Amino acid sequence: MAEIYKLIHPVKYFNDYLSRKIRPDGRAFHEQRNIKLNVNSIKAADASAVVKCGNTTVVCGIKLELATPKAEEPDVGFLVTNVELPPLCSSKYRPGPPTDSAQVTSTLVADIIANSKCIDLKDLSIVHDKLAWVLYCDMVCIDNDGSLVDACIMTLMASLKTLTLPKVTYDPETEEISVDTSVRTKLNVNGLPVATSFALYKHEQSNIVLADPSSYEEEMCGGIGANLITCYNNGILCGSQKFGGCNLSIECEEEALKIAKERAQAVEEVVDVCIKNYELEINK
Amino acid sequence: MPLDYRRFNGPEDSVSYKRFTKGYLKSYDELYKESLDDKGVRKDGRALSEARSLFARTDMVSQAKGSSYVELRKTKVVCSVFDPREIPHQNEFSQLGQIFCEVKFAPFSCPRRRRPHVPDAEEKALSVALRKALEPTVCRHMFPNYQVDVFIYILENDGSCLSAAINAAGLALADAAVPMYDVITSCTVAIVGEKMFVDPTEAEENLATISPSTPINHGIITLSMLSELKQISDFTQVGSMDVECVVKAMDILDKECARLVPLMQKVLVANVLKCFETRKRLEEEANEKEQLLNAKMDEWKKLLKFT
């Protein structure tokens, strides 16, 4: 019965739920979905992580490569992040080149990582003007059920935190490179940026902020993705973006920022515990 | 290669660091010794004829009509199937439904190199092979002029990825309630000389594709079967081998495919049972709520009568 009602009166169905202060999937407005995280499950990649926020599943894998740095920035390595939205993750996507929304997500993730300054690209340099690391980080969405950027940032950070760089020796005379994989150093990661998505909905004169929206809620709130994405690193706000949806009042913004800050701490804990457990396991 | 403006690109001349490690280039004999020791035990401890343990589950992707996940130790494959849709860009009516398959490797899926984002020849060949394997399996006359999309994403490739993809697609199609004639299963064998590596890993596949200096049999065979109907739906072989070898490998694969059938059935039955349970639970909950409502109604009615 409910399914039919949902199809015939989609807006009324959604409103009925919201007026009773509950979301269609049974959550409260500010409640977030469960997070499951697993690191280094893909052995073919140099570092990897899988995250599940509710149904949204994102896998991140990092491949290490070597290249000569750019002439204008001889001391800087490369961090190449891409978000893949293959057609299997949702019926909205078709095979072919990345859609506009995939490109927007990719740019957003790259911006967040750059703005939060969690990775110093100078750490990726090996020999001045000759050799630098290239980190190819690909985030693949397996199941897109909303709040994609949150999950992407989380897997990316978890993989970067477990990434180790092998030792490289470079002979300046013969230009010969040799890599010793038995000696590895950890990559320096400064803090842990956490993104939090919100959907904004105008319901009977009042604005409602829905934390961690599902793809159905995102759709109802008029956006292709989430309406508001904020990012915290080390308790400092390092980015906030708004896409479509209804107007954002100052009260709502404050409310959202408060939730985001709390969530940042919770996620940080999750990632730290997961990595600690993993490290205990490999040291055993 | 034209630059892909829709993605972030790294520097053009970047190469994997693995090329500079010791032992990047190994001789054929070294590779052979690594894969198989003198006692006939493989690197991961399996006997030659022993397949890896298979983990499979359905209902993996919440947004898809049917989906599955298949894991053969390190090989990890996700598959999702969507609702049939009208065949796009077609003028003629097609009597039989069509199956559209796309196989994609994750950029980080292969141990040797980074995969490009744009589909390469291997991915296209795998997509075609998958379509050919599924076509005889699905009752295509039941959805004329419609197409079913089957998407495969290979998260990690440690050999036998076509077999894993076919097994995953079979499960996902069943999960999506697409009518099929039989359970489809598939298995791969890598051949080096007299040795047959059942369900090979990536290293063993690599060994079987390298041409040895002596004229011995080598190559890879993948077979997919409808075991109940005793029909081969797809057969692909590369390498170089004689008739006896092909026939012997076929017998091994035939048995291996039949062995997988009960496993697949178990996964599917578990899926159906789970569906029944959730439905029952939901119905019970609905009944409870209705009874509560009815009780309240009775109360109100009584109140009405008194006033």
Added chain:
Amino acid sequence: MAGLLLSQSEKLFIVHGVQDDYRSDGRSNLDYRPMELETDLVDTATGSARLRLANTDLLVAVKTEIDVPSPDKPDLGKIEFNVDCSANATPQFEGRGGDQLAVGIANLMQAAYQSSQAFNLKQLCIFEGKQCWKLFVDILILECGGNLCDAVSLAVKAALFNTRIPCVKAILMDGGDVDLQLSDDPFDNKLLDVGTAPLLVTLCKIGDKCVVDPSAEEESCSVVSLIVGITGTPSCYSDQENLAEVGGKFSTIDMNGPGSVAPKTLKDAINQGIVAAKLLDKALAKALINERKENIRTKKSSYGFLK
């Protein structure tokens, strides 16, 4: 084929004929239709051949380029196949219609030539790890009259037989670069060793039996065909007496079409394929050697359409 309509009884007639090993045009199940073959027609290519099999018409040209070998196979050259379906061939190839078929044939050829027992890529090496030859085999389909794979493989083998690679001396210079010296004499070149190059044989399943080289009418009676790539016999292509009897091995097996086959039929078919391929290879060798002898004696006037 466009507009080919057969009634039920006509189809039955063909099926019964195949059952009795006597086909409607008088051939047995293993007979090919007559072919026309010509080599050395394109001056700008290093090797070329044109083949006409019934209504199928193809032109194959081989081009050579110097390339850097791939880092994991430093001592091997490269070969690449490219198929182009001309829109003149059949109305279905208009626009992008032939793309899928073209990619399919190119992949099949690539798989068939992969093993060194099928085609030895070591002969294309110039300097190990630094320089090698890369062969571009361009296949142009001019007219499509069925049985494309077989015709393509025959024409490619003929074109490779006709290919002459200039002799190049490579000297390692300081700093790891290689200096190449090309001889001034244009006749100072070497022939490729193509004795083992594979031929593809398509076996079309009609009823319970398989036929080679099906006509369009026969193709419409069949839902599945099997393509086998079988390596050639080098003794047929060389005057040397004491060559070991190698060849006759499978370098690729693939299934085509939406149907499936029983394991027994498949085994019978691959045995049949080997017999057909051996006969075909002998006939091709004879024709090619004759053609080469004639060419040496007198520069004969070719009766192809390109000169």
